[in-house]
Amino acid sequence: MNFISTRGGAPRASFAEVLLAGLAPDGGLYLPESWPQFSPDEIAAFKGLAWNEAAFRVLSRFTDGSFAEAELREAIAAAYAGFDARPRPQGWRQNTPPARDIVPLVEIGKGQYLLELFHGPTLAFKDIALQILGQLFARALARRGGRATVVAATSGDTGSAAIAALGGLPNIDVFVMHPKGRVSDVQRLQMTTSAHANVHNIALEGSFDDAQSIVKALFADADFARDVSLTAVNSINFARIAAQSVYYFTAAAALGVPVTFVVPTGNFGDVFAGEAAMRMGLPIQKLVIATNANDILVRALNEGVYAPGPSHATLSPSMDIQVASNFERALFEASGRDADWTAAAMADFARTRRLALPSAVLQSLRDRYSAFAFDDAATLATIAAVKSETGRILDPHTAVAAAAGRLIGPRLAEAGTGAAVILATAHPAKFPDAVAKATGAPPPVPPRLAALKTLPERMEILPANAVLIKRFISSRLTP
Numbered sequence: 001m002n003f004i005s006t007r008g009g010a011p012r013a014s015f016a017e018v019l020l021a022g023l024a025p026d027g028g029l030y031l032p033e034s035w036p037q038f039s040p041d042e043i044a045a046f047k048g049l050a051w052n053e054a055a056f057r058v059l060s061r062f063t064d065g066s067f068a069e070a071e072l073r074e075a076i077a078a079a080y081a082g083f084d085a086r087p088r089p090q091g092w093r094q095n096t097p098p099a100r101d102i103v104p105l106v107e108i109g110k111g112q113y114l115l116e117l118f119h120g121p122t123l124a125f126k127d128i129a130l131q132i133l134g135q136l137f138a139r140a141l142a143r144r145g146g147r148a149t150v151v152a153a154t155s156g157d158t159g160s161a162a163i164a165a166l167g168g169l170p171n172i173d174v175f176v177m178h179p180k181g182r183v184s185d186v187q188r189l190q191m192t193t194s195a196h197a198n199v200h201n202i203a204l205e206g207s208f209d210d211a212q213s214i215v216k217a218l219f220a221d222a223d224f225a226r227d228v229s230l231t232a233v234n235s236i237n238f239a240r241i242a243a244q245s246v247y248y249f250t251a252a253a254a255l256g257v258p259v260t261f262v263v264p265t266g267n268f269g270d271v272f273a274g275e276a277a278m279r280m281g282l283p284i285q286k287l288v289i290a291t292n293a294n295d296i297l298v299r300a301l302n303e304g305v306y307a308p309g310p311s312h313a314t315l316s317p318s319m320d321i322q323v324a325s326n327f328e329r330a331l332f333e334a335s336g337r338d339a340d341w342t343a344a345a346m347a348d349f350a351r352t353r354r355l356a357l358p359s360a361v362l363q364s365l366r367d368r369y370s371a372f373a374f375d376d377a378a379t380l381a382t383i384a385a386v387k388s389e390t391g392r393i394l395d396p397h398t399a400v401a402a403a404a405g406r407l408i409g410p411r412l413a414e415a416g417t418g419a420a421v422i423l424a425t426a427h428p429a430k431f432p433d434a435v436a437k438a439t440g441a442p443p444p445v446p447p448r449l450a451a452l453k454t455l456p457e458r459m460e461i462l463p464a465n466a467v468l469i470k471r472f473i474s475s476r477l478t479p
């Protein structure tokens, strides 16, 4: 399988090249040259399948030519060995748990299901993509030779998932910068208690935006970037999209009815994985984009103009994003894969911070997506309502999607046209303050988090200064 750039100015690349590069050299995002196709029989066969086998059936279509079958299977097994949705007796071993044990599907009301994606090592859905990305990354790197330095800025979830995925892997050093004092205690501990020598935490004396501009400055210093083999594992990496498309297949096949997926959305990576599944042949009725007060995507879909508004700090911080990088992929597809138009539109947008969507592009987006925004009050009310009706506690990101799913699901069920599947992206214990505000009590702490408080923390407190950060990175690289 070969990959092309949404801006049409990059040479075709293999899966391994796309994995190691992240962004295409013309500034565009990689997509497969053509989407792999699954027949209705192949799709029905996902029902009841072992998770690892489902992941293999989807990922192998993309990795073909870059990874041998046995190598991919081994990477998948290593990636998902640390997921445990079901409490298991001590010493219990099952090499091939069914998908429902990795990403459980739970009915919470008429026509409404939760798809729980938070049973990995850091209790957020980012583990599902980053764990396999880490495994494949290490293998691709071993073949290419040399080392790589991964640098990430995080407002919380990405940093811990990257550390859990890359900690202890050979030939990789990982540096994660978080804004000092501005992540939750749980999020900080998940990062700073890693015992792996190749993990380096920086508590930056500055904001998340400062951290992000420093990462950009590091990449912009071509000599430094080359000397340390700088690379990124953020959500524009196509390997993450491919890995996330797997649970759309397993959930739709498990229900066997037309499904509307409701996706708590920030950078548009997760919901675009749904579009990827659709383009591979999976029958999905609609993809519902659910956002918090940062509603640029809702305005784009409803009004036809993509333009960032003021940035709001909300109870669902991982979705406090104005410009959603992965939206470029949806625009490219909606334009009929017109790379010239996409490149011009993105250049225009970078200059004017405003993009009026042509009516054909808008129509194509509306055929596939609808969008809703909910504020913090609605988020809290949804957490409270679901708790009192079902006993289940939602995290604030999931609650944003559930607010939409609770409106849509019953209508679908009554019309006999399927069900709404709400993607549950984080464990409530990661956001105890929001849960306490909604329900009057913090959620119970799962064993994975309880243990963190007893471990020693390692982090370096540094000023928000790119020169000092570069010096720190060079001094800590594994020789």
Ligand SMILES: *Cc1c(COP(=O)(O)O)cnc(C)c1O
Residues within 6 Å of the ligand: 124, 125, 126, 157, 158, 235, 264, 265, 266, 267, 268, 269, 270, 271, 318, 319, 397, 398, 425, 426
């Ligand atoms: C990252 C994240 C999201 C948003 O996902 P995107 O792929 O960026 O749209 C939603 N919920 C949680 C808990 C997250 O960590």
